Amino acid sequence: MVFFLGPGLLIYVVFSVYPLLDTLVLSLYNEQQGQTSFVGLQNFITLVTDDTWSQAFWNALGNNFKFFAIHMLVQNPIGLLLAVLLSSPKLRLSGTYRTLIFMPTMLSVVIIGFVWQLLLSPIWGISENFLYSIGLGQYFDAWLGKESSALITLAFISVWQFVGIPMMLIYATLLNIPDDIVDASVVDGANSFQTFWHIKLPLILPTIAMVSILTFVANFNAFELIYAVKGALAGPDFSTDLMGTFFYRTFFGFQLQQGSASMGAAVATLMFLIILMGVMLFLFFIQRRIQRFQF
Amino acid sequence: MKLFSRLMPSSGMRQVPKSVTVHAVLLAYTVIALFPIIVVVINAFKERRAIFRDPLGLPDSDSFTLVGFQQVLLRSDFGLYSWNSLVVTILAVGLVLLLGAMAAWALTEYKFKGNLLITFLFAMGIMIPIRLGTVSILSLMVSLDLVNTLTALVLVYIAQGLPLAVYILSEFVRTIPKELTEAARCDSVSEYKIFFCVILPLLKPAMATVAVFTMIPIWNDLWFPLILAPGEETRTITLGVQQFVGQYVTDWNSVLSALTLAIVPVLILYTIFSRQLIRGLTSGAVK
Numbered sequence: 126m127v128f129f130l131g132p133g134l135l136i137y138v139v140f141s142v143y144p145l146l147d148t149l150v151l152s153l154y155n156e157q158q159g160q161t162s163f164v165g166l167q168n169f170i171t172l173v174t175d176d177t178w179s180q181a182f183w184n185a186l187g188n189n190f191k192f193f194a195i196h197m198l199v200q201n202p203i204g205l206l207l208a209v210l211l212s213s214p215k216l217r218l219s220g221t222y223r224t225l226i227f228m229p230t231m232l233s234v235v236i237i238g239f240v241w242q243l244l245l246s247p248i249w250g251i252s253e254n255f256l257y258s259i260g261l262g263q264y265f266d267a268w269l270g271k272e273s274s275a276l277i278t279l280a281f282i283s284v285w286q287f288v289g290i291p292m293m294l295i296y297a298t299l300l301n302i303p304d305d306i307v308d309a310s311v312v313d314g315a316n317s318f319q320t321f322w323h324i325k326l327p328l329i330l331p332t333i334a335m336v337s338i339l340t341f342v343a344n345f346n347a348f349e350l351i352y353a354v355k356g357a358l359a360g361p362d363f364s365t366d367l368m369g370t371f372f373y374r375t376f377f378g379f380q381l382q383q384g385s386a387s388m389g390a391a392v393a394t395l396m397f398l399i400i401l402m403g404v405m406l407f408l409f410f411i412q413r414r415i416q417r418f419q420f
Numbered sequence: 421m422k423l424f425s426r427l428m429p430s431s432g433m434r435q436v437p438k439s440v441t442v443h444a445v446l447l448a449y450t451v452i453a454l455f456p457i458i459v460v461v462i463n464a465f466k467e468r469r470a471i472f473r474d475p476l477g478l479p480d481s482d483s484f485t486l487v488g489f490q491q492v493l494l495r496s497d498f499g500l501y502s503w504n505s506l507v508v509t510i511l512a513v514g515l516v517l518l519l520g521a522m523a524a525w526a527l528t529e530y531k532f533k534g535n536l537l538i539t540f541l542f543a544m545g546i547m548i549p550i551r552l553g554t555v556s557i558l559s560l561m562v563s564l565d566l567v568n569t570l571t572a573l574v575l576v577y578i579a580q581g582l583p584l585a586v587y588i589l590s591e592f593v594r595t596i597p598k599e600l601t602e603a604a605r606c607d608s609v610s611e612y613k614i615f616f617c618v619i620l621p622l623l624k625p626a627m628a629t630v631a632v633f634t635m636i637p638i639w640n641d642l643w644f645p646l647i648l649a650p651g652e653e654t655r656t657i658t659l660g661v662q663q664f665v666g667q668y669v670t671d672w673n674s675v676l677s678a679l680t681l682a683i684v685p686v687l688i689l690y691t692i693f694s695r696q697l698i699r700g701l702t703s704g705a706v707k
Binding site: 126128129130132133134136137138139140141142143144145147148151203206207210211213216218222223224225226227228229231232233234235236239240241243244249250251254285288289293294297338342346348349352353369372376386389390393394396397400401404 | 523556
């Protein structure tokens with residue numbers, strides 16, 4: 126037993142469980158001139174109230190919620206629509222569509238970030254020409270460079286890349302719905318929309334809930350896209366700063382501010398609590414309420 | 421609601437069959453999904469002037485060039501970066517599979533004190549990202565003298581991949597009939613032999629699913645290479661591309677070629693394994 130469990134558990138505990146717990150503990154300390162001293166919740170109080178810290182913290186947190194909201198409102202509905210279309214009975218080429226639409230999800234976020242940076246670049250002008258060709262040219266702007274639109278643009282890039290995940294998971298659930306339930310509703314005279322709304326939708330709600338929590342965890346942990354496209358400073362003027370980039374800057378420092386392990390640990394602890402709360406909410410409320418629909 | 425109305429049979433005025441609409445929407449989205457990637461790849465093979473004059477055109481005998489690729493290979497060590505990524509990914513995935521299968525077997529087959537706690541500990545790891553422990557992971561790696569080594573990455577990625585592997589493989593181990601192991605035990609076959617000769621071969625299909633799920637985040641990761649192994653010698657392909665593009669951002673040929681070099685191998689692998697991956701996703705292995 127020890128032989129089988131030992132090595133895996135050892136690596137997992139040493140490089141995942143211990144660092145996480147150690148980070149939580151470290152967030153209660155402060156290091157100054159090489160001396161670490163216990164400061165209780167002082168780091169957190171500094172983060173949420175101190176002038177130099179709190180502005181950046183609340184900004185990153187607010188941006189992160191916006192980032193998440195765009196994913197929930199755009200990525201998951203599109204994923205749902207594509208999944209419903211893919212599962213239409215006797216659809217030809219559905220395997221090909223599925224494979225191709227899922228393709229961007231496989232690539233690194235870093236690569237995707239650069240690809241879109243080029244496509245949206247006013248220097249190259251691909252997007253601008255495209256918009257002109259459909260008569261919307263005057264709406265083109267350097268979206269990634271503007272404070273008002275950069276975050277939204279990045280969120281849409283991320284949505285574009287990851288729409289395959291909700292699509293695939295919802296599609297799988299739709300395939301698993303027994304045919305006789307659907308047939309019964311058709312016999313009872315329901316049209317496709319009624320069948321979807323009253324029969325299928327309740328059955329895929331657990332999957333939608335799971336997709337939501339996966340999106341939540343991934344969004345509050347996002348870093349690569351912002352870092353690749355905007356750098357650690359998450360410009361313009363921190364308008365694209367997320368918790369991930371804020372954590373990175375706090376830990377490693379930037380410009381004149383020195384990096385701090387204990388402040389970094391405090392930010393990581395807050396991210397941990399946010400993610401934990403999301404997961405708990407999912408487990409205790411959503412999961413319990415929709416369990417009765419499961420077959 | 422507008423979206424759903426498309427699905428309704430338009431009673432009375434059905435000019436277009438429903439399946440045409442479905443194909444139109446799916447085809448349109450497929451184009452949206454592929455267009456950006458295709459544009460980057462075709463322009464990597466074109467001269468600078470052609471890139472700007474006609475970004476959507478295919479390279480012809482006039483505009484075709486490999487200068488971007490030459491620049492990339494000349495200015496950076498792409499071969500080394502790819503090799504590093506390959507070594508890290510193969511070692512980490514291989515060990516996740518082996519150690520994950522062993523742990524899953526131990527946790528489902530043997531009843532012992534702490535079993536539930538350890539199962540819970542692994543389950544937590546599925547949801548809580550390992551990144552949050554980065555501050556301590558870095559200081560741990562410093563004290564183990566593993567900074568700027570591929571070993572550091574492999575260890576972290578094993579820890580990152582194990583929770584999901586243990587979860588999926590445990591579900592699978594449960595479906596193996598008890599009679600199989602009991603029969604072997606009656607013949608006094610050792611526990612090691614039961615695992616390696618009876619159980620492990622049976623786990624193969626599930627392990628393929630786990631392998632794909634574990635491999636993608638490791639290959640694509642930027643965070644840990646950036647923090648634990650940023651040195652030239654240990655740079656992975658994702659970090660290498662990020663650094664290269666950042667440095668030569670105004671050299672369009674080089675940037676497009678670097679991106680293409682990072683994209684194409686992944687797409688080839690994806691085409692080979694897509695059936696496996698999609699079967700894994702749709703079989704309900706991850707629920």
